[in-house]
Amino acid sequence: MEITDHLLKENKTEKITHQLTDKTSGKFVQGQPDTVVVHFTAGRDARSSIATLINPTVKASAHLVIGRDNSITQLVPFDKIAWHAGRSSWDSRSGLNRYSIGIEIDNAGRLDKQGNEYLSWFKKSYPAEEVFEGVHRNEEAASFWHRYTEDQIKITEDIIRLLVGQYGINLILGHEEISPGRKVDPGPAFPLDKIRNDILFSDRQQEDEDEFEGDLGGMPSETMGLVTANKLNVRSGPSTDSIKITKPLPRGSLVKVIERQGNWYKVKIEEQGWVSADWLRVD
Numbered sequence: 612m613e614i615t616d617h618l619l620k621e622n623k624t625e626k627i628t629h630q631l632t633d634k635t636s637g638k639f640v641q642g643q644p645d646t647v648v649v650h651f652t653a654g655r656d657a658r659s660s661i662a663t664l665i666n667p668t669v670k671a672s673a674h675l676v677i678g679r680d681n682s683i684t685q686l687v688p689f690d691k692i693a694w695h696a697g698r699s700s701w702d703s704r705s706g707l708n709r710y711s712i713g714i715e716i717d718n719a720g721r722l723d724k725q726g727n728e729y730l731s732w733f734k735k736s737y738p739a740e741e742v743f744e745g746v747h748r749n750e751e752a753a754s755f756w757h758r759y760t761e762d763q764i765k766i767t768e769d770i771i772r773l774l775v776g777q778y779g780i781n782l783i784l785g786h787e788e789i790s791p792g793r794k795v796d797p798g799p800a801f802p803l804d805k806i807r808n809d810i811l812f813s814d815r816q817q818e819d820e821d822e823f824e825g826d827l828g829g830m831p832s833e834t835m836g837l838v839t840a841n842k843l844n845v846r847s848g849p850s851t852d853s854i855k856i857t858k859p860l861p862r863g864s865l866v867k868v869i870e871r872q873g874n875w876y877k878v879k880i881e882e883q884g885w886v887s888a889d890w891l892r893v894d
């Protein structure tokens with residue numbers, strides 16, 4: 612895949628089509644977009660979601676729709692503002708459409724268990740192997756969600772990497788994070804934290820380690836820091852003007868310290884949690 616004239620173009624393996632809609636607010640201002648917002652469609656299939664998103668009477672659009680058949684459909688060029696985020700805020704910003712590229716992934720969303728059946732809001736039944744049970748980041752109790760296909764997750768990650776390279780994206784957020792209470796997508800079945808860490812932190816960390824080899828402007832390796840504030844904000848640069856790039860670190864978190872600049876430490880964030888042994892390969 613590559614991006615030409617703000618459109619995703621295929622090479623041999625992807626199925627990319629363009630069904631461009633003029634449901635946009637025009638071009639981004641200089642320096643934008645710097646954010647990707649991930650969504651689920653909560654729809655029956657990609658075809659019906661695309662039909663809705665290009666329907667002139669529906670006040671919603673998005674840049675991309677990723678189907679369960681690995682189809683990729685672009686509806687809005689990446690240099691134009693689409694209507695996917697709605698009422699939303701992050702850090703000091705509100706109205707995230709003006710800052711972000713919206714990726715919709717075909718997925719039925721939350722499922723309701725009734726007897727042996729898992730039903731979507733539109734009353735379609737899904738087999739157990741397509742059901743993910745997990746706790747939403749904005750909720751306390753576990754619930755059921757439609758699984759994404761492995762390919763959908765991989766394709767989404769590949770596209771975000773391309774966008775990071777092309778547009779200097781430095782924030783990857785879920786709709787549930789910018790419109791909490793109102794939106795729950797992409798939900799716990801989507802590995803948002805992992806993808807965000809892999810793309811924005813781990814790669815950068817590797818480059819930094821290469822850069823700092825033999826250069827003691829960096830910290831001695833394996834310097835650890837313990838968070839002493841209740842909530843410690845993590846920012847894209849060493850200044851309070853820099854945007855928060857992930858949720859705050861809770862008191863007691865241990866982080867690896869990479870570098871110091873003035874009154875700021877650059878740290879590597881490693882999140883911990885329990886995962887099903889069915890889904891983790893340990894050699």
Ligand SMILES: [Zn+2]
Pocket residue numbers: 649650651695786794796
């Ligand atoms: Zn959404």
